[in-house]
Amino acid sequence: MAKLYIILFFEAHFVSWIFGHNTEVTSHDPYNEVVHEEEEVYYTPQLDYNDPRWCRTLTLPNGDVSCSSPRSRHHYSSLGTRCELSCDRGYKLVGRLSVQCMSTRRWSGTAHCRKVRCHVLPVIQHGTFHCSDGVMVDSRCEYLCHPGYQLEGDRVRICQDGGSWTGAEPVCADHEPPKIKCPTSKVKVAEPGKLTAQVYWDRPHTSDTSGKTLDLMRVGPLSGSTFAEGIHIIRYRVYDQARNRAACKFTIQVEVRKCPALKPPLHGYMTCSSDKNNYGATCEYQCDSGYERSGTITRVCRFDRSWSDEPPQCLLMQIKTDVKTAAALLDQFYEKRRLLVVSTPNVAHPYYKIQNVMLQKANCGLDLRHVTVIELLGVEPRQVGRIKGQYLDSQVIEGLRQVLHISTSYFTMVLVDEDGVDRERFMNPTNSMELYAYIEDYLMDEDERERLETTRDMCE
Structure with missing residues (x-):
């Protein structure tokens, strides 16, 4: 009679232990994704103390199983055993957080560990990025901008174990000014008989990292304009789409070649075209009343800055009075x-x-x-x-x-x-x-x- 009492007491205590552990608690563990199932009704099994392996041995790849048994810590597959499930870092639990070995010789639920992935990073305009392990946890993605662009924001983003990236998406900003190359400076000789010159030049060469249309502005006369003697500065400015600015300049020098200044002849005078002694100017010699010119009447200023011919002279006019008519x-x-x-x-x-x-x-x-x-x-x-x-x-x-x-x-x-x-x-x-x-x-x-x-x- 005493033995029967002991057996009934043990069974009642065991059933109480089972029903005291059959309620699941929802966890907020970032590695675990809980699937809620309807609570099973447990019945008191007919214990077979000679077979402690009541359920199959529970394993969780890429995770950890922590169990407690009503018998002892060495009987983790026995009836009534409760196991807590968790996943390794980089994995997320899909299924139940805990399961129990039921009288049906099955565990009360299932779960598996799924590898955590971050979302695919979007393409960055005017730049790129390289990741150490794709979109997996701990993957390190480093951003690089194309030549001419500067990175603004986080240079490195890391995939976190919660499935999100650190930092925020950076941008590649255009801070580099465009390039511009002006024509070389020019020296132009004034046209014969003139004090000006018509000068032409090519459009400045421009380029930009964006490859887009550039806004070119000129400060000064147009190509093909007529320039007076002296040095003239032509400036160009160029702007890219980001309003970055570059500038260049060149000079146009108009040279009026001049011959040595002529002196009027003794007892005479000169009348000259243009500016008297510039290249192409023509000077005509005249004599005062009572004097006659001996020599050429005109002289021309040549390109080599020398005058043509020799200067004439004004000689006293000789009046012949011994004529007969x-x-x-x-x-x-x-x-x-x-x-x-x-x-x-x-x-x-x-x-x-x-x-x-x-x-x-x-x-x-x-x-x-x-x-x-x-x-x-x-x-x-x-x-x-x-x-x-x-x-x-x-x-x-x-x-x-x-x-x-x-x-x-x-x-x-x-x-x-x-x-x-x-x-x-x-x-x-x-x-x-x-x-x-x-x-x-x-x-x-x-x-x-x-x-x-x-x-x-x-x-x-």
């Missing part, structure tokens, strides 16, 4: 000098006396205006013709009177232009101011009047 005399003045022919019946004529005094005072002014005075005095057989103290043949005197229609009966003064044309007649004495005014207004061109302005003070 009026035409031969007048030919010496053609296109060179104007003539003022004074005729009087005799030197005692009152008009001549007055005029002679005024002409002596006006001699210098008449020379400045290229006027030579010829006097025809008296009548045959005692008539005299003279030019600056040199006497004329009587045939020449008669020829002049006939050509110019000059009478010997009264005082006459005839003004003849450089082409030998009778332009004005004066029947009365005329003062120098009236003569000068008529010559300047009707016989002199603009250039002559301008030169006269610079020399009129010589006679004061």
